[in-house]
Amino acid sequence: MTLTDYLTQSLVCVLLFTGYGAALVGRASPPLVACTALALFAGQALACRWWLRTHPHGPVEWLLRAVTNGARPRWREPAGPARRAVRRAVRRAAPSRSPPTGSRPGRWGRRTPRAVSEYGLSMQIIEPGQQRGHVLLIAGDAAVRRRVVQVAPSANLAALGVVPVAALLNSEVPSDTTCLDGVRDPNMVLMRLRTAAATPGPLLVYLSGRLTVDRRRGRLHLALAGTTSVSVRYTALPWEWLGTELGRRPPGLSTVLLDLAADKAAWPLLQEYGSLPAFPSAEVYGVVSPPGFAGGGNTVSSYTRHWIDQLRSSPTRPANLALHTLAVGAAALPPGALILPTARELGASAGPAPDRRTGAAEGPAEDGGGFPPGDGFPPGDRAADATAPGAAPGAAVATRRQREPGAGEGVGVTAVQDDPRPRIHALATSGRHREAAELAQTCEQQVLELYGFTSPQVTQWVEIRADLARIAGDFRLATQLWTGAGRTRLAFQTPDAPEVRAAAAGALYCWTQLKDQAAAIEAGPELIRLLRALPSLDPRHLRLAQQRLELLHHTPDRR
Template identity: 35%
Template sequence: MPGTVLLLAASPLGRGRLVDAAAVLPVLAAVAPTVLSGTDTANVVELADPVEPQGVLTRLRAAAAAPGPLTVYLTGQLHLDRRQRLPHLALARTTPATVRYTAVPWHWIREELRLRAPGQTALVVDLHADPEVWRHLHEHPLDCGRTTAVYGRIAPPHGRRGPAEPSYMKTVATLLRSGHRPALDDLHQQALARIPEETPANILLAPVTAVAPQPYPAIPHPAPGGGPGFGPAVGAQQTYGGPVGAGAGVSAGTSAGVGAGAVVAPDAPLDIPRQPAPPALEDPVLEDPASEDPAPEDPAPEDPAPDPHAAISTAVQAGRHEEADAIAARHQEAAADEHGPASEDALHWAEVRADLAMFAGDAARSCQGWMEIAGHRLAAGQEADAPAVEAAADRAHHQWGRIGEPARARELGPALAELRARVPGRRRGALADVRRQLQELQEI
C-alpha cells in the first residue's frame, strides 16, 4: 500500500517571521518520496508558505483520508490567538492581531489525524515559538492526539535579528538524502546529535515508548468533499494540556542532545474514566512486550478489560454499524448515569456516536447528534466561541450539507440556523449559508 507524505513549511512574510521555514523544502524535495515515507511507493504533497487556513485544512484532510502510512514534515512557527489563548500555526499573512483568522489552529491538525489507525501516522516537526506561546507551552504541552507519533523540537525565541534556520528539519532532510530512512526514533536522535548547540534550550518531542497507542477509535477516515464546506471537520473532544503525541513525552534539552529533564508521562486513559475526568487527560504508558522475555510457563497476567474503541473499530470495519453504535450507546448511558448527560465522559461517547453515524452514511443522524452536543455544551455554560462548541456546530453544518433527502434536510435546517445564530464559527457567512440552502430546499 502506498504511503502519503505532506511537506508543510509556513511562516509569516515580513518582520513577524521567526523562522525561514520554506528554506527547508528544497532539501526535503531532493529526498526520494519512498525514503520520505518509508514505503515502497509514496505520494508527496508540498505546501510552501500557504496563505489560507482552509486551504491547508483541505490538503491535510485529504492526506489524512488516504490509506496507508502518513508522514507529515512540518516546519513553522507558533503563536497564541488573543481571544482564546490557543496555539496556532502561523501562515504567510499572519500578524499578532490576526492569528485567529489567518493562522491554522493547532487543534485542527490534531483532530484531522485523530481517527487514523494507530501506528500509521507520524508528525516530524521543527517549530519555533514566540515569547508568549513559549511560556504557554511550558504549562500546556502541545497536544497532537492519541494515535500520532511525534518527533522533533520546539525552539524558543532566538533573540537575534532576522529569522532563525530550521536546522532540525534541514538535518533530518540531509540524513534522508543518503537514500536510507532509519526508524524515526533513530532519525530523531541522529538529527539532535548534529545540532547539540541548540538542543539545551529546545523542547524535544519524541514518543515515550515505541508501542503503538491505543485506538481512538481506529476507524476509516471519511473521504474529503461534500457539504457546505464551513469550518473544519474537527471533533469536539478538546484536551489542551494533554500529551505532545500519543504516548509522547516532553523533555528539556541538554548538551548531550537527548532530553534529561523531567518527562511529562501520560496518565489516565480517555476511554471510560473510572472517576470523573480532569479537564485534560492523557494516554496510559504501555510496556513494550518486545522488551521483555517472560518465561513460557509463567506468563505475565494481562488486563482483562477490553478497549471499547477497539471493539467499535472492528465492528465498523466489518460494516456492522448498528453493533458499533450499540457499544457506544451503552457507554454513553453508563457515563450519563455516573457523571450526568452533559459530563465530558457522556459527551465523549455522544461524539463517537455522531462520528459513527457519519461512517454509516447517516448524515442526518450525525448532524442531529452534533447539534445536541453543541446544545449541551452551551447549556453547561461554555462560550459560543469555545473550540469544542465551534467544532460541534461546524460538524453539524457539514453533515447537514450531506443529507440526501430534502425533506429531512428541511426538517433539521431551522434548528441548525438557530444554532448558527448562536455559534457562527470562524468563517463568515455560516448562518447566511444555512438560510440560503433552506430557501433552495423550499423550492424543491
C-alpha cells in the first residue's frame, strides 16, 4: 500500500493547496496545515487496514505487478473461513508457556519438533537451545565471453540444490536452505546473508558467478543479474560485505565455497593480491577462473560438478579440505586458475577447529588435514587424480585416495607413505624450484617402476613436472612435458576428454610464452600435430600456432 498511499497524499495535497483545487497555499495557517496532515495520515491508516483485510495488495501495487509480470495477480484474499483456519493452525503450532490444566504429563512434558502444513503454511518448532544450520546458495551474473557461457551459476545452484543438506553441512542438525538466483538487489542478498550469519549452527555459503570490480574505488564485487561495468556500485554485491557479516560468527562453523570467473577488470587486482580478501572466521574453498577461457556452456561448472561427485562417491563424508583437493585434482581447470586457499593461507590456518557435530575442538589430524589414509599413489585399476593442467600455483594440490587391500603386493619398490604433492607445491610456491623438480622427478621414477611408462599415474606426474617448470619459468621444458602428456593421454583417451584438451591447452600456453626462437621452432611441429588430433578444440588455437611457427621461420634469429 505504500505506493497507493504516496499517490493518494500527492493527489489530496494538489487538490487542497494548488490552483487546480482550493488554492490554500499561502492562506492556510501552520496549525491548519499540521492538522490537515495528521487527519490525512489517520484516514489513510484506517483505509489501509480496511482494504488489506480483503486484498493482498493496494490497487496501484496490483496494477504495477500486472504490468511487470505480464499476468493478472490475485485481487482478493481467501474467504474469511480459510483465513481463520490458517490462523488456528498457527496458534496450534505455537508452543504453550505452561501445560493446560488436566493434561497428561507425557504429552506436554517435552515438546518435540513437528511440522504443520495447512493452506500452504509450513513451519517447524525447534526446542530452546537447539542448534540450527543454514545453507545459503547465491547465483550471481553469468560469466560470458564471446557469447559463450563460461560459468553458469543457475546450473550450479540447481545441481547443489538436490544434494542433501546434511551432506553439504557435514552435520545432522536441523537446517534451512536459501537459494538466491536472478536477484538484482544487493540489499536483498545482504538481508539473507545476515539471516544466515545469525544462525547458531554450521553455515555453508556458496557463491557462483562473475567477479568484477568497481573501477572508481577499486573494490571487488560479485556481479548480480543485470550488473554492467557502469552499475557495479549499485547492482553488485561488495565482497567486503561478506567478510563483515561472516566475521561476527565463531570460528570453525562457517564454510564459503566459491566457483567464480573474474572479468578483465577484476583479474589484475586478483593477481596483485595473490588471493581473495580472506574471511578470518570462515573456511574458504574454491576456484576463480581467469578471463578468456573457453567455458562449458550452460552446464554445471567443472569444479562444482566434481565437488558434488566426490561428495556422493565417498563412502564417508570427507573433510572440507579433502573434498576440495579431490575436486581440484579431478577438474580440468583452465591455465592460470586461482585456487583457494593458497599454500600461504593453508600454512597460516593450520590448527584445531571446532567439530560441527559437537562444538568441541578437534586435535590435529593424524593423516594430515582430514585426508583418508593411503600411500599417495592410486592403484593401477583406478583413474589417477589428474592435477589441473596449466593451473596457477596451487593447482597441484595434494589428493590422496584410500589404497585397496592387496594392491601393489609383491612389488619390490617401497611406496611413499605420505603424499609428497603438498611438499612439492610448498617448495614451488616458496621459490625453491630446483628442490621441487627433483622431488617430483624422484616420485615419477618410483611410480614408473610400479605401474609402467604409459600408466595414468606416470602421466599425472609428468603433468605435475610440467606445471612446476611453468612456475619456474622454464617454458621450453614445460612445453615438451605438456606435449608428451597430451600425446600419451590421447593414446588411451578420446580426443574430447577434458584431460587431453587441458594438456594441449597447457602446451600451447607455455609454447606462446617461449622467447627462445630456436626452442620454439623445435617444439612447434610436435605441438601442431597434437592440436590437429583434437577436433573438439577451438580451431583458433591451431591457427594461432601455425601462424606463429610460420612467422618464426621467416624471422631471422637476432642472437
